[in-house]
Amino acid sequence: MSLEELKTSKKVVGTKQTTRALKEDKVKVVFIAEDAEKHVVRNVEEISKQKNINIIYVDSVKKLGKACSIDVGAAVAGILKE
Template sequence: MLDELKKQNKLIVGSKQGLKAIKEDRAQTLFIAKDAERHVTRTIEEAGKESQIQIVYVDSMKKLGKACGIEVGAAIAVILK
């Protein structure tokens, strides 16, 4: 599943943009790093569950960032529909 992230051209990294995509019903899959700060991920995780989109938990922010093709860790990533 993580391998698919790099190939996505419809990818959002970051909680503000990700939350906006979920609220606008543009999100398909939500990725959350398990080691991310809870106050960063809580709101977007709840929104994802309410919208009944697929949520994938990733072991670390480092792994998620790398899977997104960025040099820094990522707490949240969203694949758009």
């Protein structure tokens, strides 16, 4: 799984949307920005680990936001299951 796949796949962006999708078992992989505030991403990280969902760490929120085709940074994103 790469950032390129994130650009072209159906996805959720942001902690709220990603958390909701994780709880509904709709996510196949999670991307987390390494420079994001830890308290912001902690819940997503914990749920992902509990559900054995792969976590891919990205260098920065800016890079993750760009990969999600948004003009602002993103701390968390997830690729949805087909």
